[in-house]
Amino acid sequence: MQDATNLIKFPEYHNKINGKTVKTVNPPVYNGSTVLFENYEDFYLAHSGKYNGITYGTDRLPTQRAFEEALKKFEGGYLTRAFQSGISAITNTLLAFTKSGDHILMCENVYRPTVLFCNKILSKYNIKISFVPPDVGEDIIKYLRPDTKLIFLESPGSNTFEIQDIPAITAIAREKQIITVLDNTWATPLFLRPFELGIDVSIQSVTKYISGHSDVLLGAVTVNKRTAKIFEEFYKIMGIIASPNDCYLALRGLKTLVVRLKQHEKSALKIAKWLKTVDLIKTVIHPALLDHPQHHIWQRDFKGSSGLFSFIFKKNYSKKEMASFINSLDLFGIGYSWGGYKSLITAGRYKRSGGSQYSDKTIIRLSIGLENAVDIMEDLEKGFNALKAWGRNNFHK
Ligand SMILES: Cc1ncc(COP(=O)(O)O)c(C=O)c1O
Known part of the structure; x- marks a missing residue:
């Protein structure tokens, strides 16, 4: 059986009301500190560490x-x-x-x-x-x-x-x-x-x-x-x-992970491949792209790729220039974490030793959400145009 089926094929959850079984697809949420024992004998077992139920x-x-x-x-x-x-x-x-x-x-x-x-x-x-x-x-x-x-x-x-x-x-x-x-x-x-x-x-x-x-x-x-x-x-x-x-x-x-993650994968790959054609960008870092340094290992060990990847601009942009790009995006939230339905963007520099090609570079990280991929690309394009316009307008400053 495939993952999508296995993740959904869990038991139904039962309770009895007035002698009739109540079955729901999802489990009830149990909130609680104290758990009541059926009787003193069970409590006694719990007290001596021999009870196999839930005690608290x-x-x-x-x-x-x-x-x-x-x-x-x-x-x-x-x-x-x-x-x-x-x-x-x-x-x-x-x-x-x-x-x-x-x-x-x-x-x-x-x-x-x-x-x-x-x-x-x-x-x-x-x-x-x-x-x-x-x-x-x-x-x-x-x-x-x-x-x-x-x-x-x-x-x-x-x-x-x-x-x-x-x-x-x-x-x-x-x-x-x-x-x-x-x-x-x-x-x-x-x-x-x-x-x-x-x-x-x-x-x-x-x-x-x-x-x-x-x-x-x-x-x-x-x-x-x-x-x-x-x-x-x-x-x-x-x-x-x-x-x-x-x-x-x-x-x-978990029940919807397979469809969501496959959609994240599809959109992210499409966007990553398109970003490689954008004139401002030097490198797109995505393990499923052929030019990723460990692509062969990804291909051997992984069954797919998710929606999180990075890219690096050709130029080292100033804080103001980066702001002109990032602040002009409408579909991307600026914020930490990733893996949710909304696209997110972050940018930062990361210490990497041994002469890494990524040292001292601003890494722009995208978490591609579940919006339409073409809409996301248009949003990014708008950001790149804002960055170019900022450069033209501030050329002599
Ligand atoms: C790779 C990785 N592991 C662990 C965490 C920590 O997860 P949490 O935000 O649930 O504490 C993060 C958070 O961004 C992460 O990116």
């Missing part, structure tokens, strides 16, 4: 569990837990699998707050971090140390979209008992199956494509069998809990 709200009520179960099946993992945001899923994963004295390898193009957590928080607990090139593959071996405990990847990485050779890295890590973690938010399990490539822990910012409507902050971590025990215990002891309302919305988002 932090045990995750049926709504959180329904979302986790659906995502676990989609990921093909062993256990999934929901977090209150994607960054919370990331920071807690890093904490769960490391201890004082351990060393982490992290590719340098990861989401910036992931780096900040390592540099500012993990360092306080004597956990050491080294950053590796964003297109790392089997050369990861050069960076391994006897105390390396975990490798953290994000592929393609934030803003500059370099791709790592995941199977080459996981083969080496597995041999050395190193845990591999992938932030798979860009592709989602629809376009990349981390466990089939040897990854131990797969992270989603559910905020993005899975929720899809920019109205939810949620994260999720799915682990394989080998890492499940440590992770499950950590989650429980830390008292982590995601909101049932957000899990409900994320579960709803």
